Amino acid sequence: MTTGEGPQRADGWAAAVRQRLGLGRLLPLGGPADGAWIAERAAVAVLRGAVAEQEQEQGVVLGRLRIAVAAPDQAPEPEVEPPPSALPPGPLRIEADVSALSGRPLPVAADALRSALFTAAGDWLGLVVAEVDVRVTELLDAPPGRTPPSPAEARGARATEDAGRAAAGVLGVVALTRALGHPVHTGPGRVRVELATDPAHRALDVARAVRGAVTAALEGHPSVAVLVTAVVERDRVTGLD
Known part of the structure; x- marks a missing residue:
């Protein structure tokens, strides 16, 4: 039986699946016409790797990292049908909590980390970021110990x-x-493709190329959306044998 609650139930199920799998939010790549999204988990992993050098130089440890649409009520409608429960393609806000070594100039450390996150989001991924908020939530008495992150x-x-x-x-x-x-x-009239991209290529550029290739390959040239669920090296992909 179909009810008026059907789409909402489907969206809720999709959101629950994403949460269970740890993908996080589906963040827009590029603008309304780009038809591309990336899993928050994948984006956060790339950003953490991008700022590792700044963490070492500035004596800080990046803690919680959250990415959301800066002004959801003002975000434009996507020109391509998005994945269920995906965020609208508006400019994003990155919020980062850090622990910092006491005795260091905190504004300098925060500015360096903010700049690194802003640059990596655009140059490495293709996220449109309006603002980056870095908050020092803890002062450390000794240089922070570091555990190398597990490869994605x-x-x-x-x-x-x-x-x-x-x-x-x-x-x-x-x-x-x-x-x-x-x-x-x-x-x-529509297709959605889910994939992983190589970290050597900007995710948005890959998604745009995929949309063009899929559109050209299919009769009727349907609307194509792309969801990037991971940014990984080829040898870190399993399940193909």
């Missing part, structure tokens, strides 16, 4: 249809993924 991993899926094969052949695509189910979701 992704569970891959083989391409079995035209859309998947077209996406998998784009430079910068490491593998199709299936964090939310099948790597290619289709509907009337």
Whole structure:
């Protein structure tokens, strides 16, 4: 039986799946016309790696890192149908909590980390960031100990249809993924492709190329959306054997 609550129930189920799998929010890459999103988990992993040098130089440890739309009520509507419960394609706000070594000039450390996050978000991923808020939440008496982060991993899926094969052949695509189910979701006049990108290529540029390749490969040139669920090296993809 179908009820008026159907879409809301479906969106709630999708959000619960994302939470269970640890993907976090689905953040917009680029602007309203780009039709691309990235899992918050993937974006945060890239940003943490990008600021590691600044952490060492400034004597700080990056703690909680949160990314959200800066002004949700003012965000434009996407021109491509988004994944369920994805955030709208408005400028983003990054909030970072840090622990800092006492005796260091805190404004200098915060500014350095803020600049590194801002640059990495745009140059490494393609996130449109309006502001970065760095808050010192703890002072440390001794230099912080550091544990190297575990390399990111992704569970891959083989391409079995035209859309998947077209996406998998784009430079910068490491593998199709299936964090939310099948790597290619289709509907009337639309397609959504889920994939992992290589860290050597900006995620937004890869997503744009995938949209072009999939659109050209399919009859009727459907609307194409791309969801980046991981940014990983090729040898960190499992499940393809």
